[in-house]
Amino acid sequence: MGLFSKDIKTMDDLFVHQLQDVYYAEKQIHKSLPKMIDKATDAKLKQGLEAHRKETEGHIKRLEQVFKQHGAEVKAVNCPAIDGILKEADDVAGEVDDKQVLDAAIIAAAQAVEHYEITRYGTLAAWAKQLGREDCASLLKQNLDEEYAADDKLSKLAEDGINRKAA
Amino acid sequence: MGLFSKDIKTMDDLFVHQLQDVYYAEKQIHKSLPKMIDKATDAKLKQGLEAHRKETEGHIKRLEQVFKQHGAEVKAVNCPAIDGILKEADDVAGEVDDKQVLDAAIIAAAQAVEHYEITRYGTLAAWAKQLGREDCASLLKQNLDEEYAADDKLSKLAEDGINRKAA
Numbered sequence: 001m002g003l004f005s006k007d008i009k010t011m012d013d014l015f016v017h018q019l020q021d022v023y024y025a026e027k028q029i030h031k032s033l034p035k036m037i038d039k040a041t042d043a044k045l046k047q048g049l050e051a052h053r054k055e056t057e058g059h060i061k062r063l064e065q066v067f068k069q070h071g072a073e074v075k076a077v078n079c080p081a082i083d084g085i086l087k088e089a090d091d092v093a094g095e096v097d098d099k100q101v102l103d104a105a106i107i108a109a110a111q112a113v114e115h116y117e118i119t120r121y122g123t124l125a126a127w128a129k130q131l132g133r134e135d136c137a138s139l140l141k142q143n144l145d146e147e148y149a150a151d152d153k154l155s156k157l158a159e160d161g162i163n164r165k166a167a
Numbered sequence: 168m169g170l171f172s173k174d175i176k177t178m179d180d181l182f183v184h185q186l187q188d189v190y191y192a193e194k195q196i197h198k199s200l201p202k203m204i205d206k207a208t209d210a211k212l213k214q215g216l217e218a219h220r221k222e223t224e225g226h227i228k229r230l231e232q233v234f235k236q237h238g239a240e241v242k243a244v245n246c247p248a249i250d251g252i253l254k255e256a257d258d259v260a261g262e263v264d265d266k267q268v269l270d271a272a273i274i275a276a277a278q279a280v281e282h283y284e285i286t287r288y289g290t291l292a293a294w295a296k297q298l299g300r301e302d303c304a305s306l307l308k309q310n311l312d313e314e315y316a317a318d319d320k321l322s323k324l325a326e327d328g329i330n331r332k333a334a
Contacts, residue, residue: 008263008268008272009263009264009265009268010265010268011267011268011271013268014263014268014271014272018275021255079251079255080250080251080252080254080255081248081251081252081254081255081279082251083247083251084246084247084248084249084250084251084252084254085247085248085251085252085283087247087248087251088188088246088247088248096175096176096181097176098176098177100178101175101176101177101178101180101181104178104181104294105175105181107290108185108286108287108290111286111289111290112248112283112286112287114286115282115283115285115286116252116279116282116283118282119275119278119279119281119282120275120279122278122322123274123275123278123325126322126325126326127271155289155293158290158293159293
């Protein structure tokens with residue numbers, strides 16, 4: 001389902017619904033990463049994606065904690081946004097032979113995933129504060145900071161690739 | 168179609184394909200904004216989205232210039248990522264009665280769109296430089312900077328909304 005439904009009447013409903021959306025997204029990302037790791041050829045990129053997969057497990061646990069702290073059921077709702085982003089990322093497992101091109105494409109796909117998470121956690125942390133849930137905001141901010149860091153690492157790997165090519 | 172196909176063999180192919188992807192995305196965003204503008208209730212939010220719609224027209228023109236400078240056909244390819252993001256944004260036109268909740272949801276949806284563009288323009292500007300196309304990189308960087316600025320404005324509108332509510 002999309003973000004909205006007749007069930008959303010309050011900021012609290014909106015917050016919980018968005019939590020369910022990003023919970024689904026994190027689970028789908030966790031499922032999709034092995035294929036990207038498998039296709040990546042650069043050792044640092046493989047390691048980076050592997051480390052991010054472990055981090056994703058931590059994000060899922062933090063989200064479950066936020067649900068519980070907020071007294072909401074731990075639940076995922078379909079999110080067409082991440083499905084579309086991962087569909088593009090998944091196609092990385094396609095037919096690109098050149099290793100440099102393939103790795104560049106994988107990095108771009110992974111950064112699109114990071115930016116989706118960054119926007120959602122940014123919004124969720126702000127809404128949690130608005131709802132007076134500093135405890136939830138703090139957990140969401142931890143996920144947000146790790147997504148920013150993951151995106152930075154991917155940018156550095158992309159630059160490394162460009163520099164290697166130029167050398 | 169997804170990002171990859173058997174036609175992508177070089178960084179140049181990847182660059183042009185990603186250009187076609189973001190060209191499609193900008194056109195879809197331009198089509199989707201009027202519905203969001205119509206649903207928004209806060210005057211500043213309406214004005215901000217309206218201004219961004221005009222900016223989007225400029226982004227489309229800059230992309231067409233990049234295609235031409237690079238000697239590539241001006242062409243759009245389907246992009247399931249933006250389709251998914253806009254499907255969620257589009258659902259904003261749903262059934263949220265409370266004005267504050269509706270505006271908060273519209274801002275969140277618009278920020279998800281901005282972050283998709285930020286990640287794609289960041290990647291494209293880096294690839295253009297790698298390909299020795301400083302002229303294209305400069306145009307893509309202008310679009311990138313405007314997307315960052317649009318995202319910042321949305322964050323400020325979200326904060327204003329929160330402060331108004333608290334007052």
